[in-house]
Amino acid sequence: MFSWANRLRQHTARLVVHTGDLLFPPHCLCCDTELHDTLNRRLCGFCSERVAPIVWNGCRRCGTRMPGLVAPTCRCLACRRLSLHFDAAVPLGAYHEGLDELILRMKKPSQQAVSIALAQLLAQRRHDRLRECRADLIVPIPMFWIRRLRRGVNNPDVLADVLGRSLKVPSQTNVLVQRRRTRPQHHLPRSYRFENMRDAFKVQRPEAVRNHRVLLVDDVLTTGATCSEAAKVLKRAGATAVWVAVIARTQND
Numbered sequence: 499m500f501s502w503a504n505r506l507r508q509h510t511a512r513l514v515v516h517t518g519d520l521l522f523p524p525h526c527l528c529c530d531t532e533l534h535d536t537l538n539r540r541l542c543g544f545c546s547e548r549v550a551p552i553v554w555n556g557c558r559r560c561g562t563r564m565p566g567l568v569a570p571t572c573r574c575l576a577c578r579r580l581s582l583h584f585d586a587a588v589p590l591g592a593y594h595e596g597l598d599e600l601i602l603r604m605k606k607p608s609q610q611a612v613s614i615a616l617a618q619l620l621a622q623r624r625h626d627r628l629r630e631c632r633a634d635l636i637v638p639i640p641m642f643w644i645r646r647l648r649r650g651v652n653n654p655d656v657l658a659d660v661l662g663r664s665l666k667v668p669s670q671t672n673v674l675v676q677r678r679r680t681r682p683q684h685h686l687p688r689s690y691r692f693e694n695m696r697d698a699f700k701v702q703r704p705e706a707v708r709n710h711r712v713l714l715v716d717d718v719l720t721t722g723a724t725c726s727e728a729a730k731v732l733k734r735a736g737a738t739a740v741w742v743a744v745i746a747r748t749q750n751d
């Protein structure tokens with residue numbers, strides 16, 4: 499009786515979605531084209547290809563795009579110079595190839611559908627690489643509480659939640675906190691960004707990360723200063739590995 503009722507409920511829910519799609523067909527969040535057949539029902543095939551290449555040829559450590567084939571142990575020149583504390587970075591795409599506009603939209607609380615669409619695309623396109631991380635938990639990069647109050651939403655929380663559901667790994671927003679105000683990184687010269695983030699984070703639940711592999715989630719990776727600082731405190735608290743998943747990677751100079 500219970501399973502019969504459950505099946506009826508599922509069929510009804512599907513019927514409602516299909517009827518809704520017939521009456522109000524979904525449109526691509528990027529180019530507004532009507533969507534007929536797409537993986538996540540939010541971005542058309544053309545826009546998905548444009549912002550998220552099927553293969554990301556990048557440095558295994560910092561994710562920056564590399565010319566030619568990348569060896570499994572590759573470290574680019576930039577990250578050989580920097581001592582980054584995370585072990586690997588997995589980007590969806592390049593910042594200046596259509597993702598910059600979408601990321602600006604993501605920052606508005608009314609545009610959470612954009613965050614969800616991009617996180618779903620990240621989970622689909624980079625599924626194998628993200629699985630390599632063997633994460634025990636997913637942790638979003640936090641925002642200082644005053645900024646969070648003003649902004650209304652912390653995008654990495656939304657991204658982490660979607661990735662967690664897709665990878666079937668718990669995402670936890672209360673593990674890592676930003677304990678002091680920092681200046682917005684994009685207003686600073688690259689050389690000051692590591693200094694700006696120094697001691698900015700605190701692990702408030704060390705027992706949640708001890709002996710665990712962590713997948714950190716952020717929207718954009720530029721110098722890697724923010725994720726590196728977060729990875730540093732997570733490892734001090736006992737994390738055995740920290741990988742980073744981001745929507746967009748800017749190109750290193």
Ligand SMILES: [Zn+2]
Binds near residue numbers: 526527541543544
């Ligand atoms: Zn489109």
Ligand SMILES: [Zn+2]
Binds near residue numbers: 561
């Ligand atoms: Zn690198």
